[in-house]
Amino acid sequence: MYDALQHAGAIFFLECHYRLLKNITQNSITKLYEDKAKKNGILAWPLELKNPVSSLTHKKMFEYFHTDAENFLFLQMVKADILIIVNTDSIHKEIMLPWIQCALTQDCIFPIGAQSTGCRFDKKPQYRYSGCHSYDTSALNIVLGLKFKQDSSHYTYSGSVNYFEIVPQSKAVALLRELEQNSTTEGRLLPFES
Template sequence: MPEIEVPLVFRILFLHLLCFSVYVFRLILQPQLVLLYHSPEAPVGQQFTKRSLAPSSLWCSAVGKPHICYHLPGNESVEGSSFGVNVLNYLKTLGLFDQKDRYIVPSSFLRDHSPVFLTAANSVYYRPSLMAIRSLQEHFPFQKIIFYDLGLTKVQASHIDRLCNVERIVFPFWEYPNYVHNLKEYRWKPIIIAKTLIDHGALWYLDSSVSFLTRNLSFVYHLLLPGSRQNNKVRPKFSIVLHASTGHGIYSATSPEVYKYIPTNFEKLKSMSAMMYQAGLLLAFRTKQALEDIILWYVACALNKDCMGPEDASSFCQFRDKEHLVYAGCHRYDQSVLNLLLANRLNYDQEQWSSGFNSFYRIERHQVNDTHPPFEC
């Protein structure tokens, strides 16, 4: 029996009809991600999409929605005070509840991408920040540098705009409560870290006092790969990694007021394994664990008036012999909060959130070198 050749136009038409049928079939049988939860507990205006975090991980047990409370990992019955009714809206505006489909795996991300560099300064720290930028341009000439303008003069801002690979973003202080304007409380830092992670997937944050000394960061990235070894244990680092030790414990430099909002296990927090690391240099990735367990609460604390910057907080420490056991009467603002959250999440084992490397960077307070300015384009 002779074969009947189907004209090309009919074959193309058949393929289009087949694709359309599959599309309609999927629309009918698969629930769309944008459908809202309408549980009896969710009041109008507070529903979350299925991309959002599970409500049970957010709400305060006593007062309920829209109040959010931190729950101690490993003992969810231990709950902090409410961060306030307005904090939830700020977190939603930042997009922290819309990342479920955008979480990354650090090892996969690093195969094809590089983290962006993030820094910030006002007019006082403008000159030191130029040295930080210069070091990045020298060692990473093709990587993006995001510079948050915390209050530059017009001349300074114009100069930053001319620098190669640098994108200047004015921090939107007008969108936040007045107490966020106090730069010395560093409430702006969790906000820009959250925003940049959401936009770019991974980042290096560095204060204006930090300069990079090498372009080879493979030994740091290796720590995040599956199968990486720490103290003869096969365990990759957490997706937020700090680098420079302070030499003292988290407990000794954290205001007692913080624990009202972020409760902890004091016995473990006072151990030698829970030392504080500087927050002026960190590597972070947009993973589920980083955003949901750390960054969300880092930002929530920053936006609560009494959490990150308690009224009686002082950066002046009076250390005693046992610098991890005794409160030194001081507070390190964002650094204290970030270390506390990491310690709670990682069983108070600093090796999980610190790299142990100090050869690839230099920290020099108020660094200035006008003979080696950043490159302009």
């Protein structure tokens, strides 16, 4: 992602299991970029569960960034799966660089005791650490929180338009087979598996 950003004015990053909905046009993405991403340099989508950063981030990652989990108790976590990032000096220095440095430092990205399973969301209050660490997503959220002083409105998509769908692996494989068949033969299409 960092390399791509250095070679482009901006990047629109989607993890491989996301697809744009059929009604989403180039104009709607351009408008999203112009209206939301361009001003602050980054746009991310919130987690559906509305977890605060503190609930999915190991305390040692906060220590790595010289901050306290209490600063993130009420900051809603965003996904690292869908991002629009603009190529600016500020984004490089204050977001991408610390995010990558953390990813390359085991004590930051994978602190002792961190795990991604066994989440306990029944803990009260909800902002307490759930026992699940979100690794690169947690690092991104801390970096964003620090840069924007815990004000997620500067980088979180809050509109009502749904742009994406999640495609299960079985459907993605069927789509790939269909595309491969279309490019090599004039045979009948393979059906989608739902």
